[in-house]
Amino acid sequence: MKAVLLAFAALFSSAFAFADIKVVYHLSEGIPQASRAVNNIRNHLAADPKAKIVVVTHGLGIDFLLDGATNQMEQAFSGAVSDLVGKGVEFRVCNNTLVSRKISADKVLMEAKVVPSGVAEVARLQAREGYVYLRP
Amino acid sequence: MKAVLLAFAALFSSAFAFADIKVVYHLSEGIPQASRAVNNIRNHLAADPKAKIVVVTHGLGIDFLLDGATNQMEQAFSGAVSDLVGKGVEFRVCNNTLVSRKISADKVLMEAKVVPSGVAEVARLQAREGYVYLRP
Amino acid sequence: MKAVLLAFAALFSSAFAFADIKVVYHLSEGIPQASRAVNNIRNHLAADPKAKIVVVTHGLGIDFLLDGATNQMEQAFSGAVSDLVGKGVEFRVCNNTLVSRKISADKVLMEAKVVPSGVAEVARLQAREGYVYLRP
Numbered sequence: 393m394k395a396v397l398l399a400f401a402a403l404f405s406s407a408f409a410f411a412d413i414k415v416v417y418h419l420s421e422g423i424p425q426a427s428r429a430v431n432n433i434r435n436h437l438a439a440d441p442k443a444k445i446v447v448v449t450h451g452l453g454i455d456f457l458l459d460g461a462t463n464q465m466e467q468a469f470s471g472a473v474s475d476l477v478g479k480g481v482e483f484r485v486c487n488n489t490l491v492s493r494k495i496s497a498d499k500v501l502m503e504a505k506v507v508p509s510g511v512a513e514v515a516r517l518q519a520r521e522g523y524v525y526l527r528p
Numbered sequence: 529m530k531a532v533l534l535a536f537a538a539l540f541s542s543a544f545a546f547a548d549i550k551v552v553y554h555l556s557e558g559i560p561q562a563s564r565a566v567n568n569i570r571n572h573l574a575a576d577p578k579a580k581i582v583v584v585t586h587g588l589g590i591d592f593l594l595d596g597a598t599n600q601m602e603q604a605f606s607g608a609v610s611d612l613v614g615k616g617v618e619f620r621v622c623n624n625t626l627v628s629r630k631i632s633a634d635k636v637l638m639e640a641k642v643v644p645s646g647v648a649e650v651a652r653l654q655a656r657e658g659y660v661y662l663r664p
Numbered sequence: 665m666k667a668v669l670l671a672f673a674a675l676f677s678s679a680f681a682f683a684d685i686k687v688v689y690h691l692s693e694g695i696p697q698a699s700r701a702v703n704n705i706r707n708h709l710a711a712d713p714k715a716k717i718v719v720v721t722h723g724l725g726i727d728f729l730l731d732g733a734t735n736q737m738e739q740a741f742s743g744a745v746s747d748l749v750g751k752g753v754e755f756r757v758c759n760n761t762l763v764s765r766k767i768s769a770d771k772v773l774m775e776a777k778v779v780p781s782g783v784a785e786v787a788r789l790q791a792r793e794g795y796v797y798l799r800p
Binding site for chain 1: 549550551564568569571572574575576579660661662663664
């Protein structure tokens with residue numbers, strides 16, 4: 393029975409081995425982390441163009457997704473975000489953060505989607521949708 | 529055979545989709561990270577009341593679980609910890625850290641449990657008990 | 665059918681429960697994080713000697729794997745790295761980082777292996793090889 397299970401497990405694993413890799417990037421630190429993340433994601437997609445990447449942000453992690461946000465070199469983030477969206481990357485912003493920081497949802501870039509809770513979303517993507525975790 | 533496997537995989541996944549989500553929060557940085565984590569966990573449970581959360585601490589991450597610990601606003605952590613324990617959250621403290629920092633286990637809040645190694649616990653919960661990872 | 669699936673799932677899980685735990689340590693911050701990681705990994709292996717640990721580095725995370733690198737107390741990292749390699753730990757360095765920081769691959773310690781992308785490697789180990797994640 394154990395041999396059958398192991399054989400099945402091997403087949404089962406190989407059936408999954410062809411699915412595209414899904415990765416949740418977890419951001420909560422602010423602009424420097426966001427700059428690293430943008431760079432990391434570009435490199436990630438260059439190495440694995442089929443990777444599905446969702447960026448979940450809360451706390452200070454949402455700052456680069458607000459209207460007019462710039463990096464440490466005063467360059468707008470919006471272009472980089474649009475470019476990544478064009479490559480299939482999704483951006484999600486925590487509503488709890490918007491409420492507690494008194495930021496209107498209008499300030500969030502159109503390309504990003506507001507979710508009820510950033511941390512619950514990070515867990516849900518892993519537990520329910522097969523994403524793996526990466527904190528840039 | 530592949531079709532059968534894929535069908536089975538789908539059923540297998542859906543069988544699991546109803547299990548509650550289990551999340552390990554990994555803390556090793558100190559009081560500011562602990563303050564964020566307490567807030568994150570409250571929001572997490574508000575969004576997903578059935579989530580099972582275990583907080584594993586080592587290094588400076590254990591500080592908020594020591595007797596008399598206060599946050600950056602001089603507020604005691606013990607009340608927040610008790611409150612979360614009442615909601616099913618578990619707190620674990622690394623014994624290697626206690627030994628290397630020469631802290632007596634007596635100083636650890638009663639609500640927290642000492643485990644031999646924090647990092648091994650973070651890995652074990654994911655590999656053996658189906659937890660997903662989150663670093664606040 | 666659901667009962668059969670759940671029974672199978674239980675057996676399936678138990679078949680896997682005996683596999684050694686595999687952990688990817690993700691480093692991108694620099695020397696202080698590397699010092700913590702070396703210490704964490706020693707404690708991890710003391711608690712679970714069969715754990716398979718792969719350390720994936722990019723950004724400033726690669727610094728401790730360059731020739732002549734020392735920790736905050738001016739001690740060379742190379743001895744600690746060799747020691748961990750002797751215990752089965754593997755070290756991987758991101759080639760994108762080498763290129764963008766204009767560091768020759770010759771500078772990387774012989775015990776470390778260069779991979780095309782650090783972030784893609786962190787995701788691949790989790791999604792394809794059953795590793796769990798830990799950020800020290």
